Amino acid sequence: MVNNMERRPATEIFSEWAEKGRDEGMESGHAPSVEAMLELALPKVEPDFLAIDxxxxxxxxxRKLKKHNDCKNVVGIDGSDAMISKANSIDSSGDYIHADLPEWKPSRKFDLIHSMEFLYYLTNPLNMLETFHKEWLTDGGILVAGVDYYLENKKSHDWPDALNVHMTQLGIDEWKNGMIEAGFSDVEIHQVGKKEGFIGTLVMIGRR
Ligand SMILES: C[S@@+](CC[C@H](N)C(=O)[O-])C[C@H]1O[C@@H](n2cnc3c(N)ncnc32)[C@H](O)[C@@H]1O
Known part of the structure; x- marks a missing residue:
C-alpha cells in the first residue's frame, strides 16, 4: 500500500493524460453515463439556465451543454492546465477556468452543476457538496454528479494504487446521506451506464 503522503496530485496526472491524448478515450468512455445523467437532470432545470461543469x-x-436550446451559458473548471489549454484550443469562445478545488470560488451562482468523475479526488468530497449547495447554486438549482470509484464498485478499488493518486472511497449510502446533510432536497441516487462487468456510474441528483 502506498502512503498517502507520496500520492501524486490528480491534476498533474490528468495533464499528462491530456498531453498524450488520453482525454479523448476518457470522453468516449464517460459519454454513455453522462448522456444518462443529463437525461435525468435537464428536465428538472428551468429554461435559460446557467451551467458549470x-x-x-x-x-x-x-460544449455538449452549450448546444442545448435552454442553456444560456456554460463554464468549465479544471485544475489541470493541459486539460484547460486543450479545452480552449478546441473552443476558443468557451469559458474555461484553470483553478484548483475546493479553493476556487465562483463570482456568480449556477442553475445547474454537472460533475463527472471528479468528486472523489478531493480529500473531503462531502464538504464540496455542502459548498455547492450553500455557495454555488441558485435557489431551485440542480446538482448532478457521477462517480465510478465507490465502495460497491469493487472493480474500482485498485485505482488509487494503480494511478498513485488519492481517492476518497464512499458507499452509496454515504453519498446519499452526504447530499441530504449538505441540504439538498429531492435527492435521487441512480446507477447508470451499466454493462457486463460494470455495476454502473453512481449518480447523485439534488435540488437546492
Ligand atoms: C477523471 S477526469 C474527468 C474529466 C471529465 N469530467 C470527463 O468526464 O472527461 C477528472 C478531472 O478532475 C480534475 N481534478 C481532479 N482534482 C481536481 C482538483 N482538486 N481541482 C480541480 N480539478 C481537479 C482533473 O484535472 C481531471 O481533468
Missing part, C-alpha cells in the same frame, strides 16, 4: 477535463460536456 466541475472537473471538466477537455471541456466536452460544456
Amino acid at each position: 466541475v472537473g471538466c477535463g477537455n471541456g466536452w460536456v460544456c
Whole structure:
C-alpha cells in the first residue's frame, strides 16, 4: 500500500493524460453515463439556465451543454492546465477556468452543476457538496454528479494504487446521506451506464 503522503496530485496526472491524448478515450468512455445523467437532470432545470461543469477535463460536456436550446451559458473548471489549454484550443469562445478545488470560488451562482468523475479526488468530497449547495447554486438549482470509484464498485478499488493518486472511497449510502446533510432536497441516487462487468456510474441528483 502506498502512503498517502507520496500520492501524486490528480491534476498533474490528468495533464499528462491530456498531453498524450488520453482525454479523448476518457470522453468516449464517460459519454454513455453522462448522456444518462443529463437525461435525468435537464428536465428538472428551468429554461435559460446557467451551467458549470466541475472537473471538466477537455471541456466536452460544456460544449455538449452549450448546444442545448435552454442553456444560456456554460463554464468549465479544471485544475489541470493541459486539460484547460486543450479545452480552449478546441473552443476558443468557451469559458474555461484553470483553478484548483475546493479553493476556487465562483463570482456568480449556477442553475445547474454537472460533475463527472471528479468528486472523489478531493480529500473531503462531502464538504464540496455542502459548498455547492450553500455557495454555488441558485435557489431551485440542480446538482448532478457521477462517480465510478465507490465502495460497491469493487472493480474500482485498485485505482488509487494503480494511478498513485488519492481517492476518497464512499458507499452509496454515504453519498446519499452526504447530499441530504449538505441540504439538498429531492435527492435521487441512480446507477447508470451499466454493462457486463460494470455495476454502473453512481449518480447523485439534488435540488437546492
Ligand atoms: C477523471 S477526469 C474527468 C474529466 C471529465 N469530467 C470527463 O468526464 O472527461 C477528472 C478531472 O478532475 C480534475 N481534478 C481532479 N482534482 C481536481 C482538483 N482538486 N481541482 C480541480 N480539478 C481537479 C482533473 O484535472 C481531471 O481533468
